[in-house]
Amino acid sequence: METPNNIANQKLPLQGAGGLLVVLGAGESGTGAAYLAKQQGYDVFVSDFGAISDKYKTQLSNWGIRFEEKQHTEAEILSASEIVKSPGIPDKAPIIKKIKEKGIALISEIEFAGRYxxxxxxxxxxxxxxxxxxxxxxxxxxxxxxxxxxxxxxxxxxxxxxxxxxxxxxxxxxxxxxxxxxxxxxxxxxxxxxxxxxxxxxxxxxxxxxxxxxxxxxxxxxxxxxxxxxxxxxxxxxxxxxxxxxxxxxxxxxxxxxxxxxxxxxxxxxxxxxxxxxxxxxxxxxxxxxxxxxxxxxxxxxxxxxxxxxxxxxxxxxxFQNIEHRLEFVGKISGISFINDSKATNVNSTWYALESMSNNVILILGGVDKGNDYNMLKELVKQKVKSIVCMGKDNNRIHDAFEDDVDVIVNTSSASEAVQVAYHLATKGDTVLLSPACASFDLFESYEDRGNQFKQAIKEL
The missing domain is CATH 3.40.1190.10 (Mur-like, catalytic domain)
Incomplete structure (x- = not known):
């Protein structure tokens, strides 16, 4: 085993439990924070404004941690001594505004876990x-x-x-x-x-x-x-x-x-x-x-x-083998390569993906547009992309951005349809690249779900 050199590591003294700790959001981050808080002796309450997956409900129940879903009981949340917030909850959420107005300490899972x-x-x-x-x-x-x-x-x-x-x-x-x-x-x-x-x-x-x-x-x-x-x-x-x-x-x-x-x-x-x-x-x-x-x-x-x-x-x-959903080579059918880059949820990620491709790309774009500026993609699209397949509920901005740069832009409304259209547009030697430049939540649960549906659709070709 190799021994690294000594990096100074001045940690705060471990903090003991005190009062009610509320965790907002019951995904991987929130459920883990709740478990650690329970271990450290806190009274723990987990609140998720959305539905909690069965996996995390089972874990919380087994650990004896109180939780609620599809609502926020404000009286309980606002009585907390400290609140651990899921990173996905924006500051403009009504409950966050009320927490801040009351001056309750609001921290991330990283901050909380780092104490221990x-x-x-x-x-x-x-x-x-x-x-x-x-x-x-x-x-x-x-x-x-x-x-x-x-x-x-x-x-x-x-x-x-x-x-x-x-x-x-x-x-x-x-x-x-x-x-x-x-x-x-x-x-x-x-x-x-x-x-x-x-x-x-x-x-x-x-x-x-x-x-x-x-x-x-x-x-x-x-x-x-x-x-x-x-x-x-x-x-x-x-x-x-x-x-x-x-x-x-x-x-x-x-x-x-x-x-x-x-x-x-x-x-x-x-x-x-x-x-x-x-x-x-x-x-x-x-x-x-x-x-x-x-x-x-x-x-x-x-x-x-x-x-x-x-x-x-x-x-x-x-x-090293690259992670799933990041420029992941899925397979080759009829000489056409399929690459899953579903993790590209912004324009810059898609730029990096296109930059690493050779020419003759059928590019699958689209999803929840976060105010994207597609201009940075235009030169690479002109050089390398034959056709664009849109996969999202609203594709107008993609059409506006690239209608002068590629001959074919097609709208689709599912991963299966996008893969089938891309396959028919491609010829031997081409690459079908899913690199959406957008979030996935209009048609999919997550970028992982989007990537997995893409891979399943390729298997069904």
Missing amino acids: TDAKMICITGSNGKTTTTSLTYHILKNAGLNVGLAGNIGKSFAYQVATEQFDYYVLEISSFMLDNMYKFKADIAVLLNITPDHLDRYDYKMENYTASKFRIAQNQTAADYFIYCADDPETIKGIAEREIEAQLLTFSIEKKVERGAYLDQQDLIINATLEHFKMSLNKLALQGKHNIYNSMASGITSKVLDIRNKTIRDSMED
């Missing part, structure tokens, strides 16, 4: 690439023999793992929604991959508000910690110039050589974050495409900071 572990925290955020980077970093650390957990926006709830496991490290994928209610939690290693417009409806349509949310990942860091960021990302560079970050700064770039971090030397990835440098040929990386070089750089720097051996990093980067 002294594990080292490797926290990864960004508009795009965070799930891949988090998974790759975890893969490297696991291969190095470290006792490490994977949580946040991925896998089992962080709080549930804190309650049931004894990990020395956590690799956490952290969204801006989680960061918004994070106050005293500290990342030992913070990674900010990029900042591009996303979820602006949650930030008063102001980019500076969204940027401020992302930079919360660096709050509470000390000079003994690390902040890893992309030197090629304009919003990140602008944000750093406007802030004082206490942590040691490490950068990565594919455009220039950096003093301390990661960069390209022709076809080699170089990491010079520590005294022992790392070098690897780009063509050996399991993850290909420009965006994945950035993801690999961020994971590589993190691994070097933790003193993981070069061979372990190299082997892990060679044999």
Whole structure:
């Protein structure tokens, strides 16, 4: 087992239970937080304004935790000493406004769970690439023999793992929604991959508000910690110039050589974050495409900071398999390739997907449009896309954006119909790419549901 170097980890003293703790939202995050709170001696009440899945209802019942669904009992919620909020609940929700008016502490699951572990925290955020980077970093650390957990926006709830496991490290994928209610939690290693417009409806349509949310990942860091960021990302560079970050700064770039971090030397990835440098040929990386070089750089720097051996990093980067629903190769039928990128819920993600494709793409777009600006896709669409298949209830903005760039734009209303239409539009050598650039909630339960229906439809061709 490899022993990482010592990263200072100044945690707050563990806080004991006190009074009623309410958890809003009974998904993976909320149910895990409820379990941890119960373990720590709190009186726990879970409230979900929507329906709770049978899986989580069974868990809450088995744990003896009170819960309600399809309503919020305000009298009970507003009597809480503290409230843990699901990241999916917006600040404009009526119950959140009332909680704030009453001055009750409102925190995220990450904030709550962080109180009850002294594990080292490797926290990864960004508009795009965070799930891949988090998974790759975890893969490297696991291969190095470290006792490490994977949580946040991925896998089992962080709080549930804190309650049931004894990990020395956590690799956490952290969204801006989680960061918004994070106050005293500290990342030992913070990674900010990029900042591009996303979820602006949650930030008063102001980019500076969204940027401020992302930079919360660096709050509470000390000079003994690390902040890893992309030197090629304009919003990140602008944000750093406007802030004082206490942590040691490490950068990565594919455009220039950096003093301390990661960069390209022709076809080699170089990491010079520590005294022992790392070098690897780009063509050996399991993850290909420009965006994945950035993801690999961020994971590589993190691994070097933790003193993981070069061979372990190299082997892990060679044999890593990408996550489900992120540029996932589904199969080939009649010489036509099918790729599931359902996790691309914003325009920038779809840009990255198209950037990694060769020509002759049948692109499946559409869903809940979050105020998308499709202009950044236009050049790639002109170069690489033969036809667009829309999969959503309202496709007008997609038609308006691309009607001059492709010959065929077809509307469909299900994954099955979209796959069948795309298959008939494609010829041998083409690629059918599901990369919607939109949220999934008009036709599907989640992006996972959308991706799974896409894959099932391919099986039925």
